[in-house]
Amino acid sequence: MRVFGIRWRALGVLFSGLVLCLSALPAMAATPAKSDVRVLIDISGSMRKNDPQNLRRPAMRMLAGLLQPGTRAGVWTFARWVNNLVPVAEVDAGWKKRTQSLSKQISSPGQFTNIEEVLDQASRDWKGEPVTHARHLVLLTDGMVDVSKRPGDNAQSRARIVDRLLPRLKKAGVRVHTIALSERADHQLMQQLAGETGGHYQQVAQADELQRVFLRMFETVGKPDAVPLEDNRFVVDASIDEATILLFSKADSPPPVLISPTGEEYADSDLPAGVAWYRDKGYDLITVSSPAKGEWRLRADVDPDNRVLIVTDLKLRTSEVPAHISVGEPARIEASLDNRGKLVTRQAFLRLLEVRAEAEADGEILPQRLNDLGEDADSKAADGRYTMRFSDRSPRDQVQLLVAVESPTFMRQKRFRLVVHEPVRAEVLETADGPLLQAMPQRAVLQPEAELSAWQEGPEGTPMAMALTESGAGVWQARVVRPGLPSFVRISGMSRLGNPIEYTQGPLMPPGMAPPAPPIPEPVPVVEPEPAVVRPPIEPAAPPVEEVPAAVEEESWVMAAALFGGFNLVLLIAALSWFLLRRRRAAAAGGDALDDLDDLIEQHNTAGSAGDAEQRREDAA
16 A cells, blocks of 8 residues: 555546546456355354354255255364364265254354464365366354464464465455354454455344355355245246245244145145255255246245245356445446357347346345447447446445346346445544544455545645554554644555546544535626627528429339349348358257257247237137
8 A cells, every 4th residue: 555645646537548448348257157165164162152042053054955066065163173074075965964964063162263274274275266166265253363362372363364364365266255243253354354355244243144144145156046036926947957945934934835836735744756845943945856837836924035046057147246346436247148058149039038137225226227239338239248337326335236137938037245335434533642534445445556645625725735654454544633624535546346446535524523614605796698689580592493304203213123122132142041051050060059948939929929819809809
C-alpha cells in the first residue's frame, strides 16, 4: 500500500479509456467444472457453549448428502490436534454413508484452536493451479488462533497464517470460505482469508443457523443446477436423471409427503425402488433416481430455502461470478446451456428460451438484463452465450444473484452470492488524544499497491494534507488537527477483477458533529429578454412537378421484379446447400448429441398445437 499526504492526478480520461478497453475483453477463463471441497470443523471445548446441541453434525450430514457426483471431498476436525475424519475421495453413495456415520464423532472435547495446522494439513497436497477440480476450504470455528497459553505463541501462529499460508493458498487457487460461530471469533482474520482468496465470510449468531449456512456454502462451491420450486410444485423434464429435494421443517410440523405426476404419494417409510429419504434434525433430504416427467407436488412447510437440485445432461453454465466487487464496478457474467458437454447454439431451440437474472438485496428484487444480441457486454450475437454486466452503486453485505433459463418444456436455475464493498472504509474516532481518522482499504476488492491519501477541506475548499501512518495490518490513521473541518479519504488503484478504481469517502466528521454547510452563492441578477418580433412566415414556392413517361415507369417496375426474383433464387439455393451440408455433418458425427433438444422442441410444438386447438374449440362454443 503506497501512502501519500494528498495527490491530485488527471486520471479521468485514462480511467475511462481503460474501462472501455476492459469491457471489451471476453469473460474470465472458466474455472474447472468439478470441485474439491474440504470441510474443517472446530471441536474445541468452547463449542460446548456455542453449539451445545452439536448441530454441526446434522449440518455436516446435510452437506454430504447434497454434494453431487464428480465432486471430491474430505472432512477434518481440529482443536489442539488435527484429525482427517473423512479422507478425500470421490463423492459417491459409499462416501456419503461413511461421512454420515463418522459425523457422530463431532463434539467438543478439545483444548486450543489450531487454525494454522488444520489449514496447512488440509491443503498440503494442492500444488500449482487447479486443473480438473476447483479448490475450496470451508472453515468453521468459534474462536481465535489459540495454540498455547503464551500469547506470543498465538500471535506468531496468526502471523504465519497471514504471511506464509495465505500466499500459498492464493498461489494454489484455493478459495477459503469462513464461518464464524461466535462474537469472539477472530473476524478480521476470517474476513481476510475469505476476501483475499475470493471466498465467502459468514458470521453465525446461533448454531441452529448452520444448516442454512452450509446450504449456501454448498451452492457456492458446487454450483448445482436446480429447477424452480413454487407453491410446493416443481416440474421434471426428460433430460433429468436425478432430483434431490431439500425441505426445511419446523419442529412441530407433520412429516412431508412427495406426490408424483401420476398421483402416487411417498413418505419417509415404505419407499419404492429409486427413492431415498434421509430425515434429520430440521430437514428432509429426498433423492429420486430417474424421476417421472411432469409436475411433482409436496405437502410440506413452505420455506424460501427449500430446493430441488438436479443431475442432468442439459446444464446451465455460467462464467465465474466474483464473490466480491467494488461499488459501481461492473462484473461481466455469461450464461449458456450445455447439452452433454457441448455448447447449445441451435437457434430453433434457443428461440424457445427466456434467459434472465435477478439480484436480491435488502428485500428488493432487481431484474437484470442478459442478451445474445451482440449488445452491451455481449461480444457476439446468436452464439448461445447470454451476457450481462452487473454492478451496484451501494455497498451491500450480501447480494443473491439468480440466473435462470425458462422455456415451455424445461427450466434451470443457479444461485450465487456476492458482497459489494466500498474500496475503503473510513471514520473519525474520538480518542483521549483527540479526533483520529482511521481508514481501512478493502483487500477483498483491491490489488496491492493501491494509493491512499487523506486531507481536510478548508472553508474555501482548499485541501490540507493529513499524514497517514499504518497502525496495524491494513489499518491507517491520521490525527485530525482541525475537528471542525471535514476530512476526506481517497484510494486509487486496480481491483482484483482488473478494473481501475478511484474512490473518495467523505465528508467525515467526529462523532456528534455535522459537516459545515456549504456557502450560499450570491444571487445572479436576471436580465429580462427583449420581446421577440413576430413576422408572418414566407410560404415557399411549390416546386414544378416533373412528369415521368409511362414507358420509364414500366421499365423500372420490370427491372425491380427481376432483381427481387433473382435474389430470392440465390437465397433458396444457398439455404438448400447449407441444409444438405448440415445433414451430412450430423450423420458423420452420430447425430444424437441434440436428441434431447429435438424432443424438447417437439414437446413445445405439440403443446402449442394442442393449445391452439383448445382455443379454437372455445371460440366455436
